[in-house]
Amino acid sequence: MTTTLQQLLTALTQTQAYNDLLGFLSAEGFPVTAWPAGSVERTEMMAISSVLVDVVTNYIPAIAGGNFLDYAATDWLRLLAAQKFNLEYNKATATVGLVTLTAATGSGPYPFNAGDLIITFGASGNRYTNMFSGTVPLSGDLPGVLFRAAFAGSQYNDPANSGDITLVTPLPGVSLTNPAGDYSDPVEHVGAGTGDLTLGGTPIGSHQVLINIDSSGASGVASWSYQLDGAPFVSVGAVSSVTNLGGDGINITLVNGGSGTSFVEGDTYLFSTPGTWIQDQGSDDESNDSLKGRCRGRWSSLSDIATEEYYDVLARSTPSVGSQVTQVIVLPDAEINNRLNIIVAGPEGALPGGTVDDIQAYVSSRPRITDNPVVQSPAEVDIALAGTVYVSFSQLATAQAAAQTAMLDYVNGVGINGTILLSRIIELLMEITGMIKINVATVTINSVAADFVLGDSSTFEAASLTIPLGLTWVTV
Amino acid sequence: MAVQQTIAQWLRGEGGGVNIPWFSGRENGAAWVNGWGGYVDAQISLLKEAARANWPDYGPTDALPHQAGDAGLIVSQFEVEANQRTRIKTAWGDHGRRGQPVELLTQLYWAGWGGSVIVQQNGLGYSLSAAPTAGTDPTGLLVITDLGETIADLNLFPAPQREGITTSGQTAALSPAGAASTRVITSKTIPAGNSWWMFDSRTDLCNRFAVIFPSSTPALLTYGIATFAAATFATVTWNNSRRFQDENYLTLVGAPVVTSGSPPGSIYESSSGRTTTSTTITASSAWTGTALVIAFPAGTNPFCNASDSDLNVVRTIIRRWKPGTTKCVGIYALVSGLMWGWPADQTWGDAGLKWGGQVITFSTP
Numbered sequence: 001m002t003t004t005l006q007q008l009l010t011a012l013t014q015t016q017a018y019n020d021l022l023g024f025l026s027a028e029g030f031p032v033t034a035w036p037a038g039s040v041e042r043t044e045m046m047a048i049s050s051v052l053v054d055v056v057t058n059y060i061p062a063i064a065g066g067n068f069l070d071y072a073a074t075d076w077l078r079l080l081a082a083q084k085f086n087l088e089y090n091k092a093t094a095t096v097g098l099v100t101l102t103a104a105t106g107s108g109p110y111p112f113n114a115g116d117l118i119i120t121f122g123a124s125g126n127r128y129t130n131m132f133s134g135t136v137p138l139s140g141d142l143p144g145v146l147f148r149a150a151f152a153g154s155q156y157n158d159p160a161n162s163g164d165i166t167l168v169t170p171l172p173g174v175s176l177t178n179p180a181g182d183y184s185d186p187v188e189h190v191g192a193g194t195g196d197l198t199l200g201g202t203p204i205g206s207h208q209v210l211i212n213i214d215s216s217g218a219s220g221v222a223s224w225s226y227q228l229d230g231a232p233f234v235s236v237g238a239v240s241s242v243t244n245l246g247g248d249g250i251n252i253t254l255v256n257g258g259s260g261t262s263f264v265e266g267d268t269y270l271f272s273t274p275g276t277w278i279q280d281q282g283s284d285d286e287s288n289d290s291l292k293g294r295c296r297g298r299w300s301s302l303s304d305i306a307t308e309e310y311y312d313v314l315a316r317s318t319p320s321v322g323s324q325v326t327q328v329i330v331l332p333d334a335e336i337n338n339r340l341n342i343i344v345a346g347p348e349g350a351l352p353g354g355t356v357d358d359i360q361a362y363v364s365s366r367p368r369i370t371d372n373p374v375v376q377s378p379a380e381v382d383i384a385l386a387g388t389v390y391v392s393f394s395q396l397a398t399a400q401a402a403a404q405t406a407m408l409d410y411v412n413g414v415g416i417n418g419t420i421l422l423s424r425i426i427e428l429l430m431e432i433t434g435m436i437k438i439n440v441a442t443v444t445i446n447s448v449a450a451d452f453v454l455g456d457s458s459t460f461e462a463a464s465l466t467i468p469l470g471l472t473w474v475t476v
Numbered sequence: 477m478a479v480q481q482t483i484a485q486w487l488r489g490e491g492g493g494v495n496i497p498w499f500s501g502r503e504n505g506a507a508w509v510n511g512w513g514g515y516v517d518a519q520i521s522l523l524k525e526a527a528r529a530n531w532p533d534y535g536p537t538d539a540l541p542h543q544a545g546d547a548g549l550i551v552s553q554f555e556v557e558a559n560q561r562t563r564i565k566t567a568w569g570d571h572g573r574r575g576q577p578v579e580l581l582t583q584l585y586w587a588g589w590g591g592s593v594i595v596q597q598n599g600l601g602y603s604l605s606a607a608p609t610a611g612t613d614p615t616g617l618l619v620i621t622d623l624g625e626t627i628a629d630l631n632l633f634p635a636p637q638r639e640g641i642t643t644s645g646q647t648a649a650l651s652p653a654g655a656a657s658t659r660v661i662t663s664k665t666i667p668a669g670n671s672w673w674m675f676d677s678r679t680d681l682c683n684r685f686a687v688i689f690p691s692s693t694p695a696l697l698t699y700g701i702a703t704f705a706a707a708t709f710a711t712v713t714w715n716n717s718r719r720f721q722d723e724n725y726l727t728l729v730g731a732p733v734v735t736s737g738s739p740p741g742s743i744y745e746s747s748s749g750r751t752t753t754s755t756t757i758t759a760s761s762a763w764t765g766t767a768l769v770i771a772f773p774a775g776t777n778p779f780c781n782a783s784d785s786d787l788n789v790v791r792t793i794i795r796r797w798k799p800g801t802t803k804c805v806g807i808y809a810l811v812s813g814l815m816w817g818w819p820a821d822q823t824w825g826d827a828g829l830k831w832g833g834q835v836i837t838f839s840t841p
Contacts, residue, residue: 005539008526024518025511048512055519064526068542299548302568305575308800330800337683338801371801 008064009071012056018049020056069292077288085295090316090323092152095282097128099165100143100177101136107173110136119147119176122164126156136174149282154347156282160275178277185275188353190360191267194257195219201243201251203273206380206464208350209250211269219254222263226252229379230343230460232335270353272377279354281346286323290316306368308340315344315375318362324355327462329416334458339372343416343460350377350462378416378460383452385411385425386470387443393475395434402432404469411465417455420445420463436476483520484513532564540564548796550789553717554588554694555610562610569613575799577602578618583793584687586610588695588716588786593818598682599623599671601820622671623820630666630679673817675805683802687794689809690818695786696809697779702729702757702767706737709746712769713754719771719783720752728778729757730768737764745769780811780836791840807838 012020022032022045035041065071072080081087099119103110117130128147136142149156160180167174183199193213210227217223220240225233228246236242241253250273256262297313300306308330315328324346333339344351344359351359360375367373385407391399406428414420422445426438445452455461486493487509488500499505528534530543540560544551547567551560563570563586573579577594581604584592594602601621608614664679666672675684689696698719700712714720727745740759749756757769772778782790794804808815813833814822 002536003522003525004536005529005542008522008529008536020518021512021515024515025508028507028511028514030507030511052516052519055523060519060522060526063523064529067527067530068539069546070542296546296548299567299571300574302571303574303576306800307574307796307798309796311800332683332801332803337681340801368799368801 005064009061011058011061012053014046014049014053014057017053017056018046021045021049069295073288077291081291081295085298087291087294087298087317089291090283090286092285093280093283093322093324094149094152095128095156095158095278096131096146096148096280097158097178097277098143098279099128099145099147099277100141100179101145101171102141102175102177103136103139103171104173104175105139107171108136108138108140110171110174112136112171116169117145117147117171118150118168119165120168121158121162122166123162124155124158126150126158127168128156136171146279152282152284154282154284157278157348160277180275180277182273183275184272184353186353188270188357189267190270190357191264193262193264193267194260195222195262196255196257197269197271198253198255199251199271200253202249204249206273206350206382207246207248207250208272208377208379209245209252209270210374210376211252213263213265213267216261216263216265218262219256222254222265224254224263227374227376230341230376230455231458232333270356270376272350272353276352278352281324281348281352281355283323283326283347287326290323290326304368306371311340311342311363311373314363314366315342315359318359320358321355321362324351325359327416329460331457333374336372338370339374341460342373342375343378344375345378345416345462347412349380349412349464376460378455378462380464381454381461382446382466383411383420383463384446384466384470385444386447386472387429388439388472388474389429390436390438390474390476392434392436396473396475399432399434400469400473403429403471404467406432407469408465408467411463414454414463416460416462418463419454420452422449422451442472482513483516484510487513532561550583550587550793552587552789554715555586559586559610566611569611573613573615574797576615578604578615580794580797581618582608582614583797584790587789587793589689589693589790589793591689591691591693593688593690594685595623595673595688595817596682596685597673597675599673601673601818621820623673624671624817624822626666626668626670626672628668630668630672630674671820681803684805685798685802686805687790687807688815688818689807690815691810692779693809695790696782698771698781700754700769700771702743702769704732704757704759704763704765704767706762706764707759708740708762709749709756709758710767711749711754711756714771716783716786717753718785720773723750723752725771725773726778727755728770728772730770732759732763732765732767734763734765739763739765743767777811777834777836780809782838787838790838794840804840806840809836809838810834811836 026032062076066076066080069080078089081089112130113133114131115129118127120127127150129150131146131148134142134145160178162178165176165178167176182203187197189196197211207229212225212233214223214225214235221238223235223238225235226245227233241251243251245252254263294313294316297309300310300313311330312328316325325344326347327345329343331341333341342363344356356375356377363373363375410424410428411420422443426440426443429435429438443449454463481491481493485491489495489497500509529536529539532543535543537557540551540557543564544560547564548571549563549567570579581592581594581602584590585604585608590607599622601623603619603621604614604617605619606617608617666679675686694715698714698716700714702710702712704710729743729745732739732743740761740763743757743759746756746758757767770778772781790807798804811834815835
C-alpha cells in the first residue's frame with residue numbers, strides 16, 4: 001500500500017509504535033495477545049518501541065515535511081530555502097535613531113567615544129548605545145547623535161518626543177530628547193541634481209510626497225510634478241514653490257545648488273510627514289510566511305519578463321534592508337503605461353525614507369526595459385477603536401493590557417490596503433481572559449460601526465492604531 | 477560493492493549478516509527475526525519515502541499539490557496525475573516563459589480554462605492552435621492574430637481642454653486669470669486602419685488586455701456522460717470534481733443516444749444517488765447507449781458558470797503569469813451569439829447574422 005504524505009507527516013506515539021511492532025510479530029505467528037502485562041515479551045517490545053519512537057515521532061515527519069514549504073518551519077525552512085532556492089533568510093535588524101544631547105548651563109564639555117553612552121527609554125525600558133564619537137559642548141546642544149538598540153527586534157520602536165529618556169552612563173547636567181520634526185529629515189534625493197527642497201507650512205495628517213523633476217533647470221525653470229500618497233502624479237509646471245500642497249498644509253520650495261545643474265530631469269525627492277527620529281526600523285528575524293513567499297516568488301526571476309511577483313521578491317530581498325520589509329503589494333499604475341507602484345511597509349507601518357530609497361535603488365537597477373518601478377510607503381491612517389466592554393473586576397488591568405496587545409497585532413498587521421474587520425475585533429476582544437461581554441452595538445472603527453477599508457486602486461494606506469484604546473471598560 | 481539487504485535478512489545471517497544459527501535458524505527465532513526485522517525495515521522504508529516525498533517522480537499523490545505549490549504551479553482536477561508530475565519536474569522551462577502570452581494560455585489550459593484567447597488593446601490576439609504537452613515548450617502552438625481594424629480615427633478621450641495651474645500650485649478648471657501656467661489635456665488619436673481592441677475611451681493605456689472564452693471550457697461547464705450497458709441505471713461522474721460543495725445543485729438530462737437495441741421510455745436522475753461528484757441516472761427499461769448530463773447551481777447559466785474557487789484559480793494564474801506592468805481588465809465568456817471583436821475576421825452585417833447573444837463577465841481582482 002502506498003504511503004500518503006499525510007501518513008508520513010503524522011507523528012506516531014510510543015503506544016502506536018508498540019502496537020505496530022506487535023502487528024509484525026503477530027503476522028509471524030507470535031501469540032502477542034497471550035502475553036500478560038509485565039511479561040518479559042511485552043516489556044521487551046515496549047523497550048524496543050521506546051528506542052524507535054524518535055524515528056516514528058520525529059524523524060519521519062520532519063524529513064517528510066522539511067522538504068515542503070507548506071510544512072517546513074524555522075530551521076528546516078531556512079535550510080530548504082538556502083539549499084533549494086538559494087535564499088538566505090533576512091535576519092533581525094536593530095533600530096537606529098537620532099537623539100539630541102543637551103548640556104545645562106555650566107555643564108560640559110563631555111567628549112565620548114562609540115559605545116560610551118547608554119540611554120534608556122522610561123516607558124519601554126529599551127536601551128540604546130551610541131554608534132560614533134562626539135562631544136557635548138559646554139552649556140550647549142549636540143543634535144543628531146546616532147544610537148543603536150541594544151538588541152535587534154521590532155520591539156525597539158520607541159516613539160519620537162518621548163520625554164522620558166535617561167542616561168544609564170551619567171553625564172551630569174545632560175538631558176536627552178529624540179525630536180521629530182514636521183517632515184522626515186533628510187529629504188531623500190535620487191539623481192544628479194545639486195538642488196534641494198525646503199519644506200515648510202503646517203502639515204495636516206500623515207503623508208508621503210514624491211517629487212519628480214520633469215525637465216532640467218534651476219528653481220523656477222525646471223518643471224516638476226508631485227505624487228501624494230501614491231495617487232497619480234500632478235504636474236505643477238516650472239514653479240519655484242508650491243504652498244498648501246493637496247490642501248494638506250505642505251509647502252515646498254526648490255532651492256538651487258551651489259554649482260552645476262540644480263534640478264535634473266528624472267531626479268526624485270522623497271519625504272514624509274510627520275518626521276521620525278528613527279533612521280532604521282528595528283525588525284525581527286524574517287517570518288516563516290515571508291521566507292516561504294520569497295521562495296515561491298523566486299521562480300519569477302527565471303523569466304526575462306518581470307511579473308508582479310518578481311518585483312515583490314526584489315523589494316523583500318534588498319540586501320541592506322533585511323527583514324525591515326514585512327509587507328509588499330505591487331500594482332500597475334492606473335494612469336501611466338509600464339509604471340509599477342511597489343508599496344512597502346514594515347512591522348510598524350511606513351518605513352523610513354532612507355529605507356525606501358535603498359529599496360528603490362535596488363529595484364531600479366533590475367527592471368525590465370520600459371518598466372518604471374516606483375517604490376513608496378503607504379500613508380498611515382490613524383485607527384481609533386471605541387466600544388463598551390464588560391470585564392471581571394479583578395482582571396481589569398490584565399485585560400486592558402492584553403486588549404491593547406491584541407488590537408495592535410491585529411490592526412497594524414492588516415496590511416497595506418487591507419480591511420479591518422469589525423467582527424474580528426469583537427472576536428479578539430472576547431478571547432481575552434476576564435472579558436465577560438461586549439456591547440456589540442457600541443463598537444466602532446473611527447466612529448463608524450462597519451468594516452474599515454484602507455486605500456483603493458490609486459491610493460495606498462496602512463493602519464496605525466491609536467493608543468490608548470478608546471474602549472469604555474465596565475467592571476462586573 | 478556491498479550487497480543491499482534488509483534488516484530482516486541481515487538478522488537471518490544472509491549475505492554475511494549476523495550469524496546466530498542457533499537462534500535465527502530455528503522456528504521461533506526465525507519468526508522473531510522476521511517480525512522484529514520486518515518492523516525496522518518498515519521504518520527504514522518510511523524514512524526513504526519521507527526523503528522522496530517532494531520528488532515529482534516518487535512522491536505520493538497527495539504530495540503533488542504541495543510540490544506544485546513549491547514550484548509555483550497550480551495542478552488541477554482537470555489533468556491526470558502523470559501530467560502533474562511532468563509539469564512539476566519541468567517547471568524551470570515554464571517559469572522561463574513567464575510574462576509571455578503562450579505560457580499564460582498554457583497555464584490556463586492546465587487549470588481547466590482551455591480555449592482562451594488573450595486580446596490586447598493595441599491590436600493583437602493570442603491563442604493556442606492545439607492542446608499543449610506537459611514538459612514541452614508550447615511556443616510552436618502560439619497563434620498570433622491581428623484584431624479587427626478601426627474604420628475611423630479613434631479620438632474618444634474627452635475633448636481637448638485647457639487646465640489652469642495657479643501660482644499656489646493647485647489646479648483649476650479652464651484658464652483662471654493670473655494663472656502661472658497652463659497645460660493642455662489631449663487624447664491620443666489612433667488613426668483608422670489600425671488593429672485595435674476597445675475597452676473604453678482611453679487610447680493611451682496599451683498595457684491592458686483581456687482573456688476571452690469564445691467557446692465552453694471544462695471549468696465553465698460541469699457535465700458527465702451516463703453510459704448504459706443493457707442496464708437501467710448508470711453512474712455519472714462530473715468532469716469537475718470540485719465544482720460543488722454540497723448536493724444542492726440542478727441537473728439537465730439530455731436525450732438518450734442509443735447504440736444498440738431500443739431506447740428506454742424515459743431516463744431521469746435519481747437524486748437519492750447524488751453526491752458532490754456524481755449522481756445516478758435511471759432508465760425506465762434496460763437499454764444500451766449514452767446520455768449527456770449537465771449539472772449547475774440554481775440561479776446560474778447551466779452552460780456557463782464557475783465556482784468561486786475555480787475563478788480564484790484563474791485570477792491567480794493571470795496575475796502570476798502576466799507581465800507586472802500589464803493589467804487584465806476582465807475575463808469574458810461567450811455564452812451564445814457572437815462577441816464584438818472576435819473572431820477578428822467577423823464583419824458585422826454579414827448575411828445570416830442576427831442580433832442577440834450573451835457574454836458573461838468575470839472580473840479580475
